Amino acid sequence: MRIEQLQQMYPSLIFHKDDQNVTISQYEWYTVDGQTVGILKEELKGNEKVLLDSFLSKVKHPQAFSSERERQWYEQLIQGKEHSFTNIRSYRYVYYQIETKLNDFSLFREGIQAVFPFPMPVIQLSDYEGVIIEEIYDEQQSLVNYKEVIELLISDLYINMKLFVSELFEHPEETNDNFEWTKRIAETVMPSANDHVIELTEAVPYLLTNRIEKGYDDRVVRTILKSTLEDQDLLKTVQVYLRSELNVTEAAKKLHMHRNTLQYRIDKFTDVTGLDIKRFSNAFIVKLLFYMMDEKL
Structure with missing residues (x-):
């Protein structure tokens, strides 16, 4: 289905832009012809949403980007578009979960960026979870100590949150595989973990208890x-x-x-x-x- 056809059927259709002043949650979002478009939920009648979901690629949370780098990471991890990240020495993912629904992602991201010593891409995966990408450009760069900043994050943002901090990855061509690995470990560990910040070594008891699938345990070891x-x-x-x-x-x-x-x-x-x-x-x-x-x- 082409964009022109959708525009005729749904006059509320809009194209997602970084500076767009709309309420994201009022729209159903899809990728059509390589572009992200939204249709007002109230305009979808009966089974129309089910039909669109079956024919089009659904986008859970279109994101307004704070930088071109953030856009590239979003397109790489979420949309499957290839980008080159060879200019970074290494990187790690910080998967976050929050207890209450996030109503304003932009304010949330600003609060996160205010705590860290340098800008880091933040990708929203849902109203309750997302991932922060910590990029390392040279060996003199210090890693963020998330156990030191978590209380500041919680108090500044007025939300209860947990972080799973991945190991350092050194192969930029494996960004997507490493992201799926981090996401799977985090989703397994976070529901039962008591600490606000969990690293891979601390995740081991939870992984054993929850019987993570074959192959993941070998990689953990x-x-x-x-x-x-x-x-x-x-x-x-x-x-x-x-x-x-x-x-x-x-x-x-x-x-x-x-x-x-x-x-x-x-x-x-x-x-x-x-x-x-x-x-x-x-x-x-x-x-x-x-x-x-x-x-x-």
């Missing part, structure tokens, strides 16, 4: 344990250390090695994964990861 998976001696050392209830002396005896050698291997594991397994909380996460690995064998 590979993402967190990194290159230690290629060092079987190191993994065995860590496993024995964990089974010895973090007692270096006992683990060294079981492995028939010097305490200093054991300590060196534990430090090596920490350096690679970023998990200090001398702390109980991190040791517990690694135990769960080993359990996930054993389940697959």
Whole structure:
């Protein structure tokens, strides 16, 4: 169905523009001939909406963009248009969920941007969820500490929200796959998580409880344990250390090695994964990861 035909059938049809002064929620939005158009809901009678939904590509939330960069990310992740992001060194997704319906996305985005040290694209996925893209341009750039800013976000925006922070991604050609991965993990973890900010390592217990589908658990293990998976001696050392209830002396005896050698291997594991397994909380996460690995064998 062409735009001209729709315009004849529905005089209220409008084209979505960044500076448009309309109430987004009053329209049904579709992609036609590569353009986003809206039709007033009140103009759709009977089964007309059902028919349009079946023939046209529906757009849940057309977005007014604050920058060209934000437009590119929206088109890449939501509309499937290809853009090149080779000018960034790495990136990560911050998937957000809020408890109450978001009535003014523009104000919400302004509140988010006011907290961060530099502009970041914000994509609205629904009235209750969306994604923030943190782009890293050079190795001197500091990552945002979301656990430090979450209380400020909640108090400034007057909403209760949760954030799932993905790992850093380094391959710009995999933006869409990484987005779907982040979205799936976030949707699995967030309903049962108590913390306002959840990172992948903290998500492990929830992923086990909710039995995430095959393939995702393998990626979780590979993402967190990194290159230690290629060092079987190191993994065995860590496993024995964990089974010895973090007692270096006992683990060294079981492995028939010097305490200093054991300590060196534990430090090596920490350096690679970023998990200090001398702390109980991190040791517990690694135990769960080993359990996930054993389940697959």
